[in-house]
Amino acid sequence: MKFSGLARVAFVVGVLGTVLIDVVLWNHGEGEMAKRYQSRADKLYDSSRDMLIQHRIMMDALRSFFNASNEVTNAEFTLFAKDLLKIKSAIAFTLGADLKPKYISDPEFYDVINSGRVHTELNDKITYEVEDFSTIVISIDEPKQPYLVYAVSHKRLQRKIEENSDICERLTLGDRTLSNLECQRYESSFSASLIGFHSEQFVDIPEYNISYRFSVDYIPTKKEMLEIAQLLVAFTLFGLTFSLLVSLMIQNRTDKEKQRIESNSKLALLSTLNHEIRTPINAVLGYANMLKAQACCSISGKNTLDKIIWSANLLNSVAQNTLTYSKASSGTLKLHYEEINFPQLLHNIDDYYRAFSHTHKKHLEMEFSGDIPEFIQLDDTKFFQLTTNFLNNAFKYSSGDLVIFNVKVSPLPHHLVDTSERGKKPLDGFVRVAVKDFGKGMSKASMEAITKPFTTDLKSSLALKSGIGIGLYTCKKVIESVGGSIRIRSRKNQGTLVIFQFPFRLTNMSHGQESVVDPMAKQYHPSVSVTEAKETHQLATNARIYQSNVTNRKQVLLVDDNLFNLEVCKSMLESDGYIVTTAKDRRESISALNNIYAEAQEDSEAPSLIVLMDYMLDETDGLTLISSLRTLGFHQPKYFILSANCKDEIPKSALFPEITFLQKPLDIKTIRALNDPSFLKLF
Numbered sequence: 267m268k269f270s271g272l273a274r275v276a277f278v279v280g281v282l283g284t285v286l287i288d289v290v291l292w293n294h295g296e297g298e299m300a301k302r303y304q305s306r307a308d309k310l311y312d313s314s315r316d317m318l319i320q321h322r323i324m325m326d327a328l329r330s331f332f333n334a335s336n337e338v339t340n341a342e343f344t345l346f347a348k349d350l351l352k353i354k355s356a357i358a359f360t361l362g363a364d365l366k367p368k369y370i371s372d373p374e375f376y377d378v379i380n381s382g383r384v385h386t387e388l389n390d391k392i393t394y395e396v397e398d399f400s401t402i403v404i405s406i407d408e409p410k411q412p413y414l415v416y417a418v419s420h421k422r423l424q425r426k427i428e429e430n431s432d433i434c435e436r437l438t439l440g441d442r443t444l445s446n447l448e449c450q451r452y453e454s455s456f457s458a459s460l461i462g463f464h465s466e467q468f469v470d471i472p473e474y475n476i477s478y479r480f481s482v483d484y485i486p487t488k489k490e491m492l493e494i495a496q497l498l499v500a501f502t503l504f505g506l507t508f509s510l511l512v513s514l515m516i517q518n519r520t521d522k523e524k525q526r527i528e529s530n531s532k533l534a535l536l537s538t539l540n541h542e543i544r545t546p547i548n549a550v551l552g553y554a555n556m557l558k559a560q561a562c563c564s565i566s567g568k569n570t571l572d573k574i575i576w577s578a579n580l581l582n583s584v585a586q587n588t589l590t591y592s593k594a595s596s597g598t599l600k601l602h603y604e605e606i607n608f609p610q611l612l613h614n615i616d617d618y619y620r621a622f623s624h625t626h627k628k629h630l631e632m633e634f635s636g637d638i639p640e641f642i643q644l645d646d647t648k649f650f651q652l653t654t655n656f657l658n659n660a661f662k663y664s665s666g667d668l669v670i671f672n673v674k675v676s677p678l679p680h681h682l683v684d685t686s687e688r689g690k691k692p693l694d695g696f697v698r699v700a701v702k703d704f705g706k707g708m709s710k711a712s713m714e715a716i717t718k719p720f721t722t723d724l725k726s727s728l729a730l731k732s733g734i735g736i737g738l739y740t741c742k743k744v745i746e747s748v749g750g751s752i753r754i755r756s757r758k759n760q761g762t763l764v765i766f767q768f769p770f771r772l773t774n775m776s777h778g779q780e781s782v783v784d785p786m787a788k789q790y791h792p793s794v795s796v797t798e799a800k801e802t803h804q805l806a807t808n809a810r811i812y813q814s815n816v817t818n819r820k821q822v823l824l825v826d827d828n829l830f831n832l833e834v835c836k837s838m839l840e841s842d843g844y845i846v847t848t849a850k851d852r853r854e855s856i857s858a859l860n861n862i863y864a865e866a867q868e869d870s871e872a873p874s875l876i877v878l879m880d881y882m883l884d885e886t887d888g889l890t891l892i893s894s895l896r897t898l899g900f901h902q903p904k905y906f907i908l909s910a911n912c913k914d915e916i917p918k919s920a921l922f923p924e925i926t927f928l929q930k931p932l933d934i935k936t937i938r939a940l941n942d943p944s945f946l947k948l949f
Contacts, residue, residue: 273517280509287505288498295494296461299486303433303463307482310435311467314480317426318469324351325404325416325474328358332406332414340369347371355422360406361394361413368411379417400439402474420444434483440476452483461486543581544910545831548931550578552838555934559841579618582931583654599747601645602914605773608642608697612673615653619661628667630657635674635698642675642697643771647912647929648744649697655741656701656764664705666761672700677772696750696767708756741766820941821845821862821873823903825855825891826880835878835908835932842934844876851884852891859900875902876941878928881909881916889922904941908932 269277331346332338347358348371357379359370365384370376382396392403392413399417406414420442427435427446434449452458466481486494554574612632619630653671660669677695738754745752745766756762822844826832829850836846847862849855855877866873877895881888888907906926913919913927926940 269513269517270520272520273513276516277509277513280505280512284502284505284509288502291498291501292494295497299490300463303482303484304465306433307465307484310430310433310482311480314437314478315467315469318471318478321356321416321418322471322474324356324358325402328414328416329404329406332408332411338369338408343369344371344373355426356416356418357399358414358416360408360411361392361403361415362411365392365394365413367415400442402476404474432487436479436481436483438479438481449483452485455485458483458485461491544930545828547578547582548831549834551575551582551931552834554578556838556841578931583651583658599744600914601648601748601769602912603643603645603771605641605643606646607640608644608675609638609640611644611646611650612638615650615657615671618654619657628661628664628669630661631668631670633670633672635672636676638673638675639772641773643773644697644768645748648748649768652741652744652766652768653699653701656699656766659738660701660703660705660762660764663708664703664761666704668704670700670702672702674698674700675770676767693749693769694772695770697770698765698767701764702761704761707758707760708754708762713754713756820876821847822876822878823847823849823855823858823862824878825849825851825883825888826908827851827884828880831880838932838934839878839937842938852886852894855891855895856898859895859903873902875904876906876937877903878906878908878937881907881911889916889918889925892922892925906937906940 327350328347331343335342343360351358351371357370357372357375359379360368361384362368367379367382370379378399379396382394382401385393385395387393394401394403394413394415396415396417398420400420401418402416404414404416405412418439420439423437423439424444424446427437427444430446431448434446434452436443436445436449438444452462455462463484464481466479469478469480471477554571558568558571558575612634616630616632657669657671674697675695676698678693742752745768749769750767752764752766754762754764820843822839824832824835824839824846825848826835827850832848832850836848839846847858849858859877862873862875877892879888879891883891886894888909892905892907904926905924906928907916907919908928908930909916910930912929916927919925919927928936
């Protein structure tokens with residue numbers, strides 16, 4: 267994983283902090299070991315110092331013994347000195363005037379002492395060398411025996427030093443240095459120079475002109491080093507892990523912020539593209555529907571118009587897909603519940619595919635399972651989008667000639683109704699939709715499209731001809747983000763079955779009501795003659811609506827800064843009998859409203875006025891402009907906002923509950939129903 271600058275700095279700071287604390291811990295551990303070592307060394311120094319002081323006391327006692335007596339015999343000397351000196355690992359003997367041994371404290375050492383050698387230095391200082399002994403020559407007040415020699419046994423000192431087996435102890439007596447076995451390990455160890463401890467002390471006995479040097483060296487044991495190493499490794503791992511976690515948290519936050527910015531940028535771009543694409547779609551659908559409504563075409567011309575309308579609706583669906591995919595990916599997708607006539611919505615979907623069925627020799631068979639409530643609360647835009655996506659795939663990629671569209675409304679049991687969102691109506695159940703085709707089935711690559719965006723089957727000629735590969739993935743993201751579920755089953759040469767569940771809420775009208783669709787009447791597929799009769803009836807209805815609007819002088823103020831949009835929407839509204847006035851901005855809107863109300867006063871009639879306003883304007887937005895118009899006293903008109911985005915995507919739309927929000931492309935039927943509810947039953 268590659269860290270960004272801030273995360274990398276955090277990791278480096280964490281590593282440096284870990285190293286710094288490791289150094290502090292090492293210094294602390296080293297200091298603790300140094301304290302323990304120094305404590306032991308001090309005890310050894312004290313012990314060795316006490317030993318030498320006792321030897322000095324013995325030398326003082328022997329010297330005083332001779333100085334206090336007129337003449338000391340050999341027996342007296344042996345009796346006095348033997349047991350006393352034996353305790354302190356030393357012997358004493360005297361030298362006569364000829365510098366040869368006379369009295370000896372312990373006869374066992376007679377041969378050793380007699381084998382010694384006497385030396386006289388330039389300053390007349392006398393030394394006497396005895397093998398394996400360190401000697402001190404002391405002048406005494408005894409004419410026949412002028413010198414007393416005090417000899418300390420090296421072997422006995424060595425045994426005492428060897429008692430400390432875990433620390434290197436050295437004792438230097440003159441030119442002879444005694445050490446224990448631990449000193450050999452210390453000298454051969456490379457780590458001694460790195461982690462070894464060393465100290466030394468000198469003990470002087472000036473009255474006898476001698477000096478001794480004690481030194482102690484210590485290498486920490488494996489156990490001590492293991493304890494420190496474990497502490498350092500544990501803290502190092504903790505520090506590095508903590509640094510890595512902090513860096514990952516920072517990186518994660520940075521990535522999320524970057525993703526949020528990118529998502530917002532993509533959403534803004536897609537929203538703009540969606541808005542721009544819907545402008546020509548609005549024109550295509552508007553003019554095509556006007557031509558169809560005027561009954562000015564032959565049967566072949568009507569079929570061509572149906573294809574144009576179908577293609578425009580399909581393009582509109584693709585535009586909506588891209589926007590919905592972006593919202594679902596960024597987690598900003600929400601359901602916008604509205605009360606709808608559900609069976610009518612399903613029949614509208616069936617009608618939507620009627621033209622396609624006639625021209626492509628494939629037909630849709632709609633089935634209802636169970637009771638179908640007449641009115642429910644549903645986000646019909648997203649439900650329509652999902653349903654038509656799966657139906658489009660079934661028609662487009664299936665090699666069969668039949669597509670089954672099955673719908674079932676499944677309310678949740680009362681104890682499972684979701685009431686977790688306070689202040690909101692709880693979820694009452696799911697609409698189960700199954701789309702079944704009888705083609706060749708989906709390939710493995712096509713099945714991957716539901717989990718991976720921008721994935722298509724490159725071996726499929728149909729996939730290569732069209733599609734951007736986000737359809738199935740978009741549907742899955744949308745369904746799961748709103749709490750639904752989706753399953754796809756496909757078998758080779760047997761077709762594909764797609765089942766998804768979409769949440770809905772019951773209305774007060776739907777509680778306890780009977781189904782308006784007989785569950786035994788599985789199929790809804792009107793014949794061609796029925797379709798023609800319906801079209802004839804619709805033409806007659808359009809004529810009556812047109813005449814009613816003309817008679818009642820129903821007026822529309824159309825506000826849009828896009829002149830092409832103004833022309834298209836004006837033509838659509840005028841073809842329905844409305845008197846249309848156009849405006850591009852705030853100044854023209856105020857002027858147009860003043861003129862409309864001035865004409866109404868002359869006729870002594872209150873105008874039946876609709877203000878249909880695009881949301882995205884050059885100098886302002888539609889909501890701000892409506893607020894401004896109301897401030898000027900224009901409260902009577904019915905205000906509509908026309909936008910490429912749905913209501914919940916428009917900022918501050920919740921603050922204007924009295925304004926009706928319409929989504930492009932403009933649907934004349936919706937305008938009719940909202941302007942006069944008596945026309946709701948006609949579509």
